[in-house]
Amino acid sequence: MAHDERRLQVLRAIVQDYVSTNDPVGSKALADRHDLGVSPATIRNDMAVLEEQGYIAQPHTSAGRVPTDKGYRLFVDRLSAVKPLSGAERKAIEKFLDGAVDLHDVLGRSVRLLAQLTRQVAVIQYPTLSRSAVRHLEVVQVAGSRLLLVLITDTGRVEQRVVECSVDVDAESVAELRTLLNSAFTGAKLAEAAGLVPELVDTAPPHLRTLVAGVSAALIETLVEPGEDRLVVGGTANLARTALDLPGTVRPILEALEEQVVVLKLISEVDTGGTVVVRIGEENAHEALTGASVVSVGYGAPDRALGGLGIVGPTRMDYPTNMAAVRAVARYVGQLLAES
């Protein structure tokens, strides 16, 4: 029907205008700024229908209309195309990320970049340990009975853990232990590491058996620890800028970002294979974020993401541009990590 088609055009126009002006948009303004080919009166009728269907709402009886979460959802799903980045932007991204020297640096730069591109709060998850593989294990003696276990993954992530052995260990045993662990675990996916432990313990020389068992246990524990996944946050200053759009919700959002757990959960639920996920307002399970939208995507191989990254901002945001930025940064990060 021509009707429905035009109504969607109206919705799109409302979203676009509202995002750019931050004022509830009325029928006259709409007719002026978009050539929809009909008069304000007709638009009013369409708006009434859209409101009845729950796509838009008016803050006050005699104000313009504002998109609802449902309206943004429809806009994102059907009314917008992801806006490709300009060549200059791509160039800038590449240049900005190229100087990175290690994982921490890559993620730090990426998060700043993403925050700058979208003018929102950006978050990046460290590459998930369980999907990484062991590149190297290092054992360093800290004190007589204390060993420092350092794990280096193929994504460049380095984890450390102090292991308290009940008895003193001599330097020779440490060296043997190092060799044993490396030959057993190097190249193994961390998710499968736990399965390798029994065999390792069985085949270890008797005098090392308890030591190997203890250290392996600590290693596995480090891997499955719920806190294993870290989050890098950037661009929180953008929250202050958008504070007007997020009435009184700045604090819960900051809290959620510090909690990490909540945001991690959102960001890591992206394993669907490279497509950008948008969660709008109430769609976010966690209460603190019901006034905000989250745009996220996985990075790394498309089928098995190493981790997620994304942005958090007001529901009133420029989705097409932000989705493009998120996708582009994820692509570059994935590339960089695959190289290193």
Place this chain on the structure above:
Amino acid sequence: MAHDERRLQVLRAIVQDYVSTNDPVGSKALADRHDLGVSPATIRNDMAVLEEQGYIAQPHTSAGRVPTDKGYRLFVDRLSAVKPLSGAERKAIEKFLDGAVDLHDVLGRSVRLLAQLTRQVAVIQYPTLSRSAVRHLEVVQVAGSRLLLVLITDTGRVEQRVVECSVDVDAESVAELRTLLNSAFTGAKLAEAAGLVPELVDTAPPHLRTLVAGVSAALIETLVEPGEDRLVVGGTANLARTALDLPGTVRPILEALEEQVVVLKLISEVDTGGTVVVRIGEENAHEALTGASVVSVGYGAPDRALGGLGIVGPTRMDYPTNMAAVRAVARYVGQLLAES
């Protein structure tokens, strides 16, 4: 003079009342809540003098008085005693920090703890590399000509760096390199490491010489890199709470915290040997922080601090309590790092 003495009492009372109520404080309220032994009229005279001297100011002609930066300064220097923490609080600190498993964890917990105790934004600097000593160096081959250099310090800090050698390296050389580096650097203060390089290169076997030179250079570079000092930030949600006290300055503060450089500079200027440093309002060199106060102290050995930690908040804060919290946390962190 009895005069001056009482005037200071008045100033102290003003600071205390203003900090707890957030309302400009008038002569009557002051007389009611503190037994200064004189009438409101007398207090008014004292206040007039204090205002003339620049210690207090009135926001509007007929409002109460508010301390100025100069007033807070006098209060901190002469009118307040650092308020000792309660036994329960000490207990809580200890318990909270005890479960930490590695450096990252220690700093993360500390920053959260400090933010919670003071209800302000807390920051902790990673132990300065240049004051740490090498515990172990690890070299891992990433690809034919790429080596990953991992540095473990005696404070538990782990730094990594990818080194690109122009030629392929065989596994044996990597092992030799590892041994060489460790025997040369282990135990050395990082600040002195640069001095050790020439000798190391000279004594290295000829076929390793270029390799050793390249890797050492990268190592030294990592150490002196300006970005070497990292900052952990926590409790930014507290900024939202105190937003009313910091008119329009939330954003610059968040930006400064992300910049890190600015805050690092403030936090690390504390080498004066264990005393807590307070910078009030305009005393902060950086523009973004002129509306805020910074309370900081070094942690580690009192003579040579490993790093700094502190809080950032409105000038209107509870200095005695916060100074105590900052000092206490620094002490515990220093202890924990010395142990590990």
Place this chain on the structure above:
DNA sequence: GTCTGGCACTCCGTCCGTGCGAGTGCCAGC
């Protein structure tokens, strides 16, 4: 049937004037 112009209505945001209360500064008296 669909669109359009016109019109009355609603309601928000702003402005302005008033009254109130808090707090001050000053002065005369103790």
Place this chain on the structure above:
DNA sequence: GCTGGCACTCGCACGGACGGAGTGCCAGAC
């Protein structure tokens, strides 16, 4: 040198009036 009293100054909260933006509805045109 301290105190009580008093006039004065302002800021702020309250309330009514006004203007403007936007809507919903209706009758007429295509």
